[in-house]
Structure formats: structure tokens, C-alpha cells
Amino acid sequence: MKLPKYVRIQGREIAWKTKKPVGVFILNWRRIRDNIYSPEDVKLYDETHQWFLDNLPQPPFYGDNNDNPQGAITYFKTENSDVMLEKIQPLIYLLDKYDIPYDIVYTNYVGKIIYEDEYQVGVIDP
Numbered sequence: 001m002k003l004p005k006y007v008r009i010q011g012r013e014i015a016w017k018t019k020k021p022v023g024v025f026i027l028n029w030r031r032i033r034d035n036i037y038s039p040e041d042v043k044l045y046d047e048t049h050q051w052f053l054d055n056l057p058q059p060p061f062y063g064d065n066n067d068n069p070q071g072a073i074t075y076f077k078t079e080n081s082d083v084m085l086e087k088i089q090p091l092i093y094l095l096d097k098y099d100i101p102y103d104i105v106y107t108n109y110v111g112k113i114i115y116e117d118e119y120q121v122g123v124i125d126p
Contacts (some may be wrong), residue, residue: 004106006075006121009088012101018071024091027102031094041094048090056084057119059115059122072122075110080119 011027014020022030028045031037035075061072076084095102115122 003078004108005078006107006110007078007081007085008073008075008105008107009012009092010105012102012103013072017068018073020071020073023073024088024095024102025052027100028091028094031098031100036098037094041097044090045094048087051087052084055087056119057117059117059120061115061122070114070124072114072124074115074122075107077094077118078106084119101119 004125008104009024010021011024013022015022028037032042032045056093059072059074061068061070085101091100094100111123111125112123113123
């Protein structure tokens, strides 16, 4: 069986900007903001986040202030996501460690694609 084209790791909390479930980075970041994570876990988050900043293109809709005026969200492309899904495992580990609910969503139907690179798409509702 062939995997669907896209995958997203998201929480069950809604983002105020997008009105959609928050992604894995924000889901973890909120725990850092709320001083829930230990210093070691904050470091793990920071190192993982930095790897993605260094290796994954940044969609332009995030802008300088993460303004995202269209309320776009991102999905990994399953055909190119092996490395990304491997590198994101520390963030999933943190969610599991702190009993933070999340979903891994596989789909072929993401909405209107407004951004695309080798690894991901940025989408808004159709």
C-alpha cells in the first residue's frame, strides 16, 4: 500500500492565528513558554529546532514576525520526509514524555497549496 502524499504532526490545541491544530514545534514551544519542560528538555527542543532551521526551507508566509496572514499550515511530503521524520523524533519523544496529546495525520487532501519545496507544502483552506 502506498502512503498518502502528505503527513503532519499536530496537537489537539488550536492556534489562534490559523484556527487549526498547532504543529509539533508550537506544541512543544508552548510547554517551554509555560516552564513545563526541564532545562535538558528545553535544550533538546532548541537543538532539534535549530537543525530544522538549518536544513528545511522556511516558507515565506511566516515572514519576519511569523505573521502568516493567510493562516497557512505545513505538511511534509511523504516521498521526501524520511530524514525529516527521523530528525523530528526528539520532539515526539518530548510530547510522549509529558503526556501531551498529538496526532500524526496522513492525507492526500491538504487544501490549497500556496507554497511548495522539496520537503513540504504550505496550505490554506480551499
